[in-house]
Amino acid sequence: MQNPGFIVVEGPIGVGKTSLAQRLAASFGCELLLEGAADNPFLDRFYRNPRAAAMQTQLFFLLQRAQQMQELRQGDMFEPVRVADFLMDKDRLFAKLTLDHEEYKLYEQVYSHLTIDVPQPDLVIYLQAPVEVLLKRIVKRGILSERAMEAAYLRSLCEAYTRFFHYYDDAPLLIVNAAEINLVDSEPDYQALLEQIARVNSGRYYFNPIAEALDVAQSGGKS
Numbered sequence: 001m002q003n004p005g006f007i008v009v010e011g012p013i014g015v016g017k018t019s020l021a022q023r024l025a026a027s028f029g030c031e032l033l034l035e036g037a038a039d040n041p042f043l044d045r046f047y048r049n050p051r052a053a054a055m056q057t058q059l060f061f062l063l064q065r066a067q068q069m070q071e072l073r074q075g076d077m078f079e080p081v082r083v084a085d086f087l088m089d090k091d092r093l094f095a096k097l098t099l100d101h102e103e104y105k106l107y108e109q110v111y112s113h114l115t116i117d118v119p120q121p122d123l124v125i126y127l128q129a130p131v132e133v134l135l136k137r138i139v140k141r142g143i144l145s146e147r148a149m150e151a152a153y154l155r156s157l158c159e160a161y162t163r164f165f166h167y168y169d170d171a172p173l174l175i176v177n178a179a180e181i182n183l184v185d186s187e188p189d190y191q192a193l194l195e196q197i198a199r200v201n202s203g204r205y206y207f208n209p210i211a212e213a214l215d216v217a218q219s220g221g222k223s
Contacts (some may be wrong), residue, residue, distance in 0.1 A: 003082065004081060006072075006127070007124075008121040009021040009085050009129035010078065010090060010124060011161065012124055012130075012154065013134065016183060017085045020127065021034070021039070028083065032084075033083070034084070037145075052099040054099055055107075055189050059107070061094070062110065062111060062114065064140060073117060088153070092111065094160075096160070123173075127178040128158075128176065131151060131158055134158070171205075172204075173203075173204045174201060174206075177206075177207065189204055
């Protein structure tokens with residue numbers, strides 16, 4: 001498999017990006033960067049009352065992610081692979097969704113100063129799943145702070161991700177329908193994804209295991 005370089009796994013809350021990032025890092029034996037939502041002291045308050053805690057929550061994440069990117073840029077650039085479960089550019093996605101007009105103007109000033117020379121990924125893996133699937137996964141994993149999250153917020157977040165990646169062209173992009181696959185516990189699912197990663201050179205790719213399974217079934221299992 002060709003060296004994929006700096007890999008970023010992205011997607012809405014509950015889609016499985018952190019679990020996949022951890023498995024990829026283990027497969028490649030490389031450095032793993034996680035956004036550390038559990039370290040944000042404002043997150044519980046945000047899920048209970050988004051308007052009251054949006055600015056504090058967003059600035060904490062921005063500062064945290066910018067520091068991680070700075071450390072990555074200053075680190076060993078000859079390390080063959082790195083994997084992260086966040087894309088620096090997506091921080092604005094959350095900011096636009098949660099901040100009012102004046103707050104966002106202030107946020108943009110801070111963002112522009114903190115994101116100079118941020119390393120760009122060599123591959124972005126964008127995981128998608130319907131809101132109903134995400135809600136079930138969120139309940140199953142049982143993170144206390146997420147229990148107060150409203151379905152409407154999650155739906156708006158998914159729509160924002162869709163718009164964001166519709167125009168994204170800063171790195172090769174692999175869009176994965178993750179609704180019916182288990183990239184953590186299923187070895188066939190994970191190996192199928194690795195095969196897709198190996199094919200990505202530039203541009204935009206789609207991996208829809210459901211559609212591929214239907215094609216095989218309709219053809220009687222013939223390739």
